[in-house]
Amino acid sequence: MSIWISENAKVLVQGITGNQGTFHATKMVEYGTDIVGGVTPLKGGQIVDLGSVQVPVWDTMVEAIESTDADASVIYVPPRFAGAAIIEAADAFSQVRGNGIIVCITEGIPTLDMVKAVDHVHNTDGVRLIGPNCPGIITPGDTGGSKIGIMPGHIHAKGRIGIVSKSGTLTYEAVAQTMSIDEGQSTCIGIGGDPVNGTGFIDCLSAFENDEQTEAVVMIGEIGGTAEEEAAAWVSENMSKPVVGFVAGMTAPPGKRMGHAGAIISGGKGTASEKVAAMEAAGIRCANDPSEIGAVLLESLKAAGLR
């Protein structure tokens, strides 16, 4: 198994007719993702060419899910419409099939739109939101797999390491690090760098703990908020599988936003050293340098008798 997304998941693309939507849908198909169609309001009835497949477009998520029984959707719509797209997807998945995974890639969504969207998703049974402002989620398969997002598919391989991260390219570093010690991944999730997001570290860690395929987890944090500290406390109480980590932003000055809307040390809170201290105290071995994640993971696997 894997978490949330099986390697055969059927996926819809919201915003499929836009540049980003078509481009990434094509890349997903190349990887092996089963893209079953897309949604763009007022463009229902069109067919979009994704290279090896041509898929239909619907006006609404309800029609699209009724027609395809999709398991998940991925959102590439512009920031000002993304909050509404999340809410539409949540309602549609809940009404039509009672569950669904929504992955929002869009960067730059107004925070208050996300407050409303996340509140709506939490009050809608059976749906989960990953993101926004994230690379997405990928479950590598024996051949192909399911890539829902913008990550480079070819760097992954099926395996037993779960990866969860706030950052995009740093997630890819973590993947490359697992590969450097001949380990593949069960599922990799980018939870995104915004202050308000759908799925957090603890949701992912808990799912990895319950997943048979996952035997160890790499957790990548960054400055801002206290999500890493809370995750560390959760790990020390609940997690039996080894977890290793890295936190970006040791050298970040307070009060300066480091690219991600959420990556800011404010009121003296959210520093990398506090996070690393909390993680180490919870038994999460942390690398000082992303190039050492592989070595730290290898040590943890050996200590747990997994290598």
Add this chain to the structure above:
Amino acid sequence: MNIHEYQGKQLFRDAGLAVQDGVHCTSVEQALAAYDALGGNVVAVKSQIHAGGRGKGSLHNPLSGDMVMQGGVKIAFNREEVETYAQNILGNILVTKQTGADGKRVNNLYIEDGCKIAHEYYLAILIDREEKMPLIMASCEGGMDIEEVAEKTPEAIFKVHVDPSEGLLPEQAEGLADSLGLSGVAIDSFVENISGLFDLFVSKDCSMIEINPMVRTEDDRIVLLDAKVGFDDNALFRHPDIIELRDLSEEEPTEVRAKAAGLSYVKLDGDIGCLVNGAGLAMATMDVIKLYGGEPANFLDVGGGANEEQVTTAFGIIMEDPNVKGILVNIFGGIMRCDIIARGVIAATQALALDDPLVVRLVGTNFEEGRRILAESGLNIHTAETLAEGAQMIVELVGGES
């Protein structure tokens, strides 16, 4: 985006909230005219910069660095004092706990009618990222450094989370008034102001409203004596009126230009420039440079889909910093191919006649091709396989030159 206190006060005034009369000035003459217009009563003379701690800050001569006056917010009891304070403030550098040692030049002044204060409170509205909803924080310890209060006596800060689908409920506002120990007409005055502030927070997509202090006057009115208002950059597209309030002189010019080019740049104090794709990886790159004994000159994220033009702009911005003695490029090519990035790096180094050491670490899609292009370019470009190797290399190269 942040605005000045005088602009925040105008937003409050427009929303019908309780603020004192006040006038925005940019010269001593205007300050004196403002004093007269306000009726010749006691006034506050307030430095306007985008940083807190003004009251406890100090003003310095921009040329000599000599201290001119202690305190960036002064109470003036007569016309002469207004003149002295305005002279000491305008054009000088205000250094506060939040500005850093370099301080900020004060170009704007706010002359505000004084009021008889019975008690000072602290009030703030922000987004609580863990609870994923707006949070109102209030305390009886107004005027103080709130971070100190939070650390030493966290129980003195009252918190109310507001459900986004319900808005601020009257009983929540009344509960907060009760926690602050208000009574009589002060309760109604507080409820009216906090409700109005919360509506403003939502309708204008604020990232933060902080009032320190909010005061109760001797005649039991609540007055918002301060206004620190920040807005969510992502929501500015729907607030053209707020964009108008932007004061670019308060922002680092290169950071503004980088943003316009779709880059995220933050200037730091070191000598090794960094060019990275992705915010997390950019921070990690800075960290690793430091780990190997170097000092990063900047944070720079070219984003996930940077093109050749953006890479050139990014190099240009890094090179403008006179402290930069070498550059580390760290790109994990995902969707973007490394051969394209390599060509961008070569074009940029040639266009800018870069002669500082340059280390490029390329990994991901088509990295072999990218490294080959760099190697065959004949330029003085070093390539590295891992971030650690790249960082060690640039630290060594920069160290060797100084």
